[in-house]
Amino acid sequence: MLQLQQVSVAYQSSQVVKAISFTLQAGEIGCLVGPSGSGKTSLLRAIAGFEPVSQGQVLVAGEVVSALGVQQNPEQRQIGVVFQDYALFPHLTVGDNICFGLWRQPKAQQQQKMQQLLQLVGLSGMAGRYIHQLSGGQQQRVALARALAPEPRLLLLDEPFSGLDADLRDSLARDIRGILKQLNITAVMVTHDQHEAFAMADWIGVMAHGSLQQWGTPYQLYHQPANRFVADFIGQGDLIRGDMLDGFQVKTCLGVFQQPQHTGFDAGCAVDVLVRPDDILHDDASPLRAKVLSRAFRGAHMLYQLQVGDFAQGSNEQISCLAPSHHQHQLGEMIGIRVQIDDLVCFARTVNQA
Amino acid sequence: MRYNLSLRQLPLLLLCLLLCTPLLVVLQSALQPDWQLWQHLTSTVLPDYLQNSLLLAFGVGTGALFIGTTLAWLVVFYRFPGRNILQWALLLPLAMPAYIIAYTYTGLLDFAGPVQSLLRETFNWRYGQYYFPEIRSLGGAVVLLSLVLYPYVYLLARTAFAAQSQRLAEASLSLGLNRRQHFFRVTLPMARPALVTGMALAMMEAFADYGTVQYFGVPTLTTGIFRTWFGMGQQQGAAQLAALLCSMVVLLIYLELASRKQLHFYYSGQAHQQVRYTQLSGFKALLALILALLPLLLGFAIPASQLALWALAQWPTLFSAEFGRLLWHSFSLALGSAVLVVSLALLLAYGMRLHKHWLVQLMVRMSGMGYAIPGTVIAIGVMLPLGAVDNQLDLWLEQQFGIRSGLLFSGTLFALLLAYAVRFLAVALQGIEAGLGQIKPSMDQAARSLGLNARQVLWRVHVPLLRGSVLSALLLVFVDVLKELPATLLLRPFNFNTLAVRSFELASDERLAAAALPALTIVLVGLVPVMLLAKALDKTPNKE
Numbered sequence: 094m095l096q097l098q099q100v101s102v103a104y105q106s107s108q109v110v111k112a113i114s115f116t117l118q119a120g121e122i123g124c125l126v127g128p129s130g131s132g133k134t135s136l137l138r139a140i141a142g143f144e145p146v147s148q149g150q151v152l153v154a155g156e157v158v159s160a161l162g163v164q165q166n167p168e169q170r171q172i173g174v175v176f177q178d179y180a181l182f183p184h185l186t187v188g189d190n191i192c193f194g195l196w197r198q199p200k201a202q203q204q205q206k207m208q209q210l211l212q213l214v215g216l217s218g219m220a221g222r223y224i225h226q227l228s229g230g231q232q233q234r235v236a237l238a239r240a241l242a243p244e245p246r247l248l249l250l251d252e253p254f255s256g257l258d259a260d261l262r263d264s265l266a267r268d269i270r271g272i273l274k275q276l277n278i279t280a281v282m283v284t285h286d287q288h289e290a291f292a293m294a295d296w297i298g299v300m301a302h303g304s305l306q307q308w309g310t311p312y313q314l315y316h317q318p319a320n321r322f323v324a325d326f327i328g329q330g331d332l333i334r335g336d337m338l339d340g341f342q343v344k345t346c347l348g349v350f351q352q353p354q355h356t357g358f359d360a361g362c363a364v365d366v367l368v369r370p371d372d373i374l375h376d377d378a379s380p381l382r383a384k385v386l387s388r389a390f391r392g393a394h395m396l397y398q399l400q401v402g403d404f405a406q407g408s409n410e411q412i413s414c415l416a417p418s419h420h421q422h423q424l425g426e427m428i429g430i431r432v433q434i435d436d437l438v439c440f441a442r443t444v445n446q447a
Numbered sequence: 448m449r450y451n452l453s454l455r456q457l458p459l460l461l462l463c464l465l466l467c468t469p470l471l472v473v474l475q476s477a478l479q480p481d482w483q484l485w486q487h488l489t490s491t492v493l494p495d496y497l498q499n500s501l502l503l504a505f506g507v508g509t510g511a512l513f514i515g516t517t518l519a520w521l522v523v524f525y526r527f528p529g530r531n532i533l534q535w536a537l538l539l540p541l542a543m544p545a546y547i548i549a550y551t552y553t554g555l556l557d558f559a560g561p562v563q564s565l566l567r568e569t570f571n572w573r574y575g576q577y578y579f580p581e582i583r584s585l586g587g588a589v590v591l592l593s594l595v596l597y598p599y600v601y602l603l604a605r606t607a608f609a610a611q612s613q614r615l616a617e618a619s620l621s622l623g624l625n626r627r628q629h630f631f632r633v634t635l636p637m638a639r640p641a642l643v644t645g646m647a648l649a650m651m652e653a654f655a656d657y658g659t660v661q662y663f664g665v666p667t668l669t670t671g672i673f674r675t676w677f678g679m680g681q682q683q684g685a686a687q688l689a690a691l692l693c694s695m696v697v698l699l700i701y702l703e704l705a706s707r708k709q710l711h712f713y714y715s716g717q718a719h720q721q722v723r724y725t726q727l728s729g730f731k732a733l734l735a736l737i738l739a740l741l742p743l744l745l746g747f748a749i750p751a752s753q754l755a756l757w758a759l760a761q762w763p764t765l766f767s768a769e770f771g772r773l774l775w776h777s778f779s780l781a782l783g784s785a786v787l788v789v790s791l792a793l794l795l796a797y798g799m800r801l802h803k804h805w806l807v808q809l810m811v812r813m814s815g816m817g818y819a820i821p822g823t824v825i826a827i828g829v830m831l832p833l834g835a836v837d838n839q840l841d842l843w844l845e846q847q848f849g850i851r852s853g854l855l856f857s858g859t860l861f862a863l864l865l866a867y868a869v870r871f872l873a874v875a876l877q878g879i880e881a882g883l884g885q886i887k888p889s890m891d892q893a894a895r896s897l898g899l900n901a902r903q904v905l906w907r908v909h910v911p912l913l914r915g916s917v918l919s920a921l922l923l924v925f926v927d928v929l930k931e932l933p934a935t936l937l938l939r940p941f942n943f944n945t946l947a948v949r950s951f952e953l954a955s956d957e958r959l960a961a962a963a964l965p966a967l968t969i970v971l972v973g974l975v976p977v978m979l980l981a982k983a984l985d986k987t988p989n990k991e
Contacts, residue, residue: 143892167895174896180889184911193907194897243897 094119094279095140095247099149100159102132102139109135111303112149117296120277122270124290127300128326133283136300137249140281141174142167154246173240177252179232181224187211187235188220194243210238213272230261237269241276248273250282254289266292287327299323315369316436324367324438332365333401333410335439343439346402346410347381352437367438368412370396375416379429385422386411394418399430456807459798462791463810469828469869470693470813470820476683476831477690484684488675496671499585500654500692503592503667506585507653510593512646514742515600520630521739523608525725527732533739535981538602540595540746542973544930544947546658547966548591550954551750553662554757556582583663592653594746599652600645602984607641608634609722616723640706647703654696655821657933658951668692669823669933676827676937686831689824700819751970757963764964773965777929777945780860784867785924789917791868792875796883811876818873822866822934829866829938833857859940866934871927875920882916883909919979926976930969 095117102110110132117123125133138144140151142158142165150160153172158165181190191210192203211217214234224232233253240248253269254262270293273280284290290297291311299306299314299322307319318324324332335345339360342351350366358364375397383399395418402410414430422428485493521527522534556562556579563579566572581587611634619629635642657669666674668688676685727735764770795811817825833856844850856862886909894904932947939948946965953962 141892141896143895166900167892168898168900170896171898172896174893176889176893178887178889180887180893182890182893182908182912183885193894194899196907197898239893239897245896 094121094154095123095281096152096155097136097140097149098152100136100139100146100151101148102135102144103147104135108147109303110139113298113300113305114149115296115298115305115308117279117281119279120274121295122273122280122282122293123296123298124294125281125283125298125300126285126287126290126326127306129285131300132303133300134251137251137281137283140247141172141249142170171243171246173243173245173248175233175236175240175248175250175253177255179236179256181232181236181239183224185224186220187216187222187224187227190224190235191220191238191242193239206242207238210242213241213275214238215268229257230265233257233265237272241272241278246279248278248280250280252284253282254284254286262286262289263292269293299326301326316438318367318438321365321440324440328369329413330367330369331410331412332440333368333412334442335364335366337362337364337439343437347412347432350432350434350437356437356439358439358441363442364439365442366434367440368432368434370413370415372432372434373399373412373414374431374433375414375420375428376431377429379431381430381432382427383412383414383430385424385426385428387424388422390418391415392418395420397422397428399428401430456798456802456804459795459802459807460810462794463814465865466791466814466817466869466872467810468832469825469866470816471828472831473686473689473693473824473828476686477694479683480687481681481683484681485687488684488688492666492671495666496668496688497691499660499665500667500669500695502585503588503656503660503665504650504653504695506589507592507596508646508650510589511597511600511649512642514593514597515602515645516604516635516642518597518601518739518742519604519608521735523605523722523724524630525727525735527727527735527739529736530739533736533743534605535984536743537739538598538977538981538984539743539748539974541598541980542970542977543595543747543750544658544932544966544969544973545592545595545652545656546662546932546947546951546954547754547970548595548746548750549588549659549662550959550962551753551966552582552587552591554959555749555753585663585665588656588659588663588665592656592659593649594742596649596652597742597746599648600642602980603641603645604638605984607638611637611722613723640708643706644703647699647706651696651699651703651819654692654699655823655933657821657823657936662951662955669821672823672827673933673937682827682831686827689821689827692821693824696819696821700816751967754963754967754970757960758967761960761964764961770964773944773946773949774968776943777947780863780945781925781928784864784871784928785921787864788868788871788924789875789879789920792872792879792920793917795872796876796879799880800883814869815873815876817869818871820870822870822931823937825866825870826934826937829862829869829934830857833862833865857938860943863935863938863940866938867924867928867931870931870934871924874923874927878916878920878923879913882913886912919976922979923976926973929972 097116098114099112100110100114101108101112113136115123125136127133135144139146139159145164146159146161148161150157150163152158153170157163158170182193185193188207188211191207195203195206198206207220208217211220214237216231216234216238219227219231224235227235233256236253254266257265266289282290282293294311296308297311297314298308301322307314307323309317314323314327318327324330333345333347335343337343337356337358337360338349340355340358341353342349343356343364343366345366347368383401385397386400387398389396394415397414397416399412399414400409401412518537522530522537554560558574566577566579570577615633615637616626616629619633624632655669656667657673660667661670661673668691672685672688672692675681675688795814799808799811834854837854837857840855841851841853890908891904894908895901899907929945930947932951935945935948936951939945944952946969950962950965950969953959953965
């Protein structure tokens with residue numbers, strides 16, 4: 094439904110989006126995550142047609158809508174947008190806002206559509222209210238309903254939850270995913286919050302400095318990050334030093350790990366191995382011991398910061414461990430751990446990391 | 448958005464240039480000073496002009512600051528009988544033009560006026576046997592101008608006080624300060640940018656005042672400009688005096704802008720908390736009421752009543768042909784200028800929104816500078832170039848076709864309209880820009896993504912959302928033009944009288960009663976925007 098081929102966006106002379114490609118099938122939800130300034134909103138605006146592309150092309154339903162020298166007007170694209178500030182019209186009621194894009198249709202049909210949408214977003218009976226009489230979450234739902242009303246081919250959401258409370262975000266993200274899936278809408282959302290992305294997306298693209306670092310499912314991003322940036326940005330994790338024994342096995346202070354596919358590194362290569370907190374299991378019976386450096390209570394879990402390795406040789410590797418919170422240990426205590434790495438992730442060690 | 452300059456912006460830039468011309472002409476004249484004239488001026492009247500202008504501005508600044516801050520403090524932090532009405536009624540003096548209050552008080556307080564007559568009768572005094580302050584003096588001008596200009600400070604101070612978080616007061620209390628210490632160590636310093644801004648506005652008006660000082664016979668820079676132009680026939684000299692006056696105002700603008708910038712970070716968020724106030728009762732409540740009532744009585748109620756009394760005595764003139772003509776001239780001129788100025792403001796505001804190029808932004812900003820520039824200066828700046836153009840045109844037409852055009856621009860309403868456009872563009876621009884600012888770019892984009900083209904976006908989003916700002920801009924410019932005195936006095940076509948001009952002329956001829964009817968009309972029309980302002984204020988959270 095949506096296809097990006099080597100899309101770049103430039104303001105004046107600086108390129109803010111660099112050669113990005115990805116594809117979404119009909120009904121799929123994609124998320125672009127990345128720190129602020131990574132170019133994700135610019136990319137979204139290029140898809141919507143608010144910015145021209147400087148390279149590459151954007152295809153919606155197989156039709157080129159943006160390319161160098163081709164720029165279909167936003168109003169002709171049939172792409173709905175939910176804006177970060179909602180951009181609701183303050184002079185119109187909720188109902189009129191939703192009907193705003195339905196001006197080609199007869200009044201009765203508009204009303205019917207509006208009532209349907211209000212019900213869908215859970216705002217039945219609020220059609221006569223003005224925007225300023227609604228809470229943030231309600232405004233967000235109106236913005237969604239307004240964008241969905243003309244039955245767009247594609248829906249774009251720009252940081253749709255950034256103005257809302259943390260607990261509201263979760264439930265709203267789930268609700269909206271439900272609505273989009275129910276209507277089989279293809280959507281692209283931009284966010285800086287990976288949890289929102291996890292809650293909404295079928296596909297996630299991680300962006301940094303204008304480039305797409307990785308495009309994959311949430312599982313792939315977490316367990317098979319393509320590079321250090323993705324490993325660091327998505328989830329929590331530590332890197333410990335390792336030396337390749339051969340193309341498949343790596344030796345670290347936690348033991349030797351291996352995987353069936355070739356890691357891409359040859360024997361003798363110095364690497365960093367990604368260790369996620371959930372790779373480290375707390376087990377008092379285990380002979381492998383680690384020293385507790387700090388701990389943070391997380392409700393169901395306790396997050397321990399551990400020091401591992403051969404202390405006598407001055408090695409100082411740190412890892413994190415997510416243990417059930419009724420396992421209480423003091424700072425400085427040695428505890429037993431077990432390592433269970435299902436997806437081995439190695440990066441070439443850089444000099445300053447050694 | 449377009450960042451590159453192209454031919455499409457040329458008309459916009461040319462329009463800005465036209466609007467900047469008067470100011471540029473005046474400033475340019477300062478570059479070629481007429482030394483002989485300056486020598487003459489410095490040895491005779493210039494020290495007086497300067498001293499009086501400065502004393503007037505600083506006196507009025509201080510007076511307005513004191514009255515405005517005190518009133519804002521009373522109204523925000525205390526509750527007393529009448530407070531809810533007073534908090535907006537205190538704005539009423541804004542409707543009273545300074546030159547009108549000046550001759551009203553002269554009528555009240557001079558030797559033959561009711562106050563002195565009453566004193567003489569009561570105590571059986573005679574002329575020269577008692578002391579009574581002379582109202583027609585610099586001191587009198589300072590007091591009267593302060594009385595009508597304090598609302599600038601009051602408005603800003605009130606908002607600044609009310610916007611301060613209650614948390615801050617609690618923090619002070621927890622650190623051992625009492626309420627008075629908190630006011631002087633936190634509330635007042637935090638409100639300083641607002642107070643400085645208000646004071647700078649009052650001072651600009653004082654610098655620009657022509658009517659009051661002319662009537663009182665106090666020689667200042669504004670009256671000096673008139674005298675140099677008409678009395679001495681020295682056009683360049685007048686322009687150079689205007690440049691001097693201008694430079695003082697520019698200094699004030701800088702001060703105002705600098706403190707306005709600070710306003711931004713002084714009040715971030717937390718606006719919806721209630722300020723804790725003290726309920727006054729008994730003697731203290733009475734004292735507060737009197738204190739708050741005083742400026743209202745002196746600055747509005749008393750002069751307005753006096754005007755009404757005079758006008759009532761003259762009521763048959765209400766139906767005279769002359770008054771009808773005055774009304775027609777004034778209202779049609781004000782309406783025409785309002786439509787013109789607001790159209791220009793719309794054009795420029797959209798130009799700025801669409802063309803983000805720095806040159807466009809700068810030129811539009813420059814065009815808006817006129818509001819701070821005294822009407823006298825603008826009149827000079829309009830007169831000089833238009834007169835030159837007229838002379839050239841007349842010469843050329845006579846040589847080519849043997850016809851004489853006369854004063855096609857400088858002697859007609861064109862000059863007046865241009866001066867109003869320069870002077871009041873900022874008033875309209877400010878409102879329209881604020882209105883346009885409410886229409887966030889994302890709204891345009893939302894409308895586009897919902898299938899509207901650019902023209903439909905204009906009609907279905909911009910027109911309904913801008914209607915309010917455009918109407919209030921029209922109203923503000925209308926009233927400002929109606930009240931304007933010095934530029935109208937200088938630039939009006941021969942025998943073209945407006946309410947303001949006629950009222951001032953009659954007063955200058957000591958026909959105070961006859962001057963009252965046009966003056967009262969101006970005051971009453973001037974009340975409309977003040978009421979609207981008061982209504983807008985009433986919507987802010989600082990209500991009971």
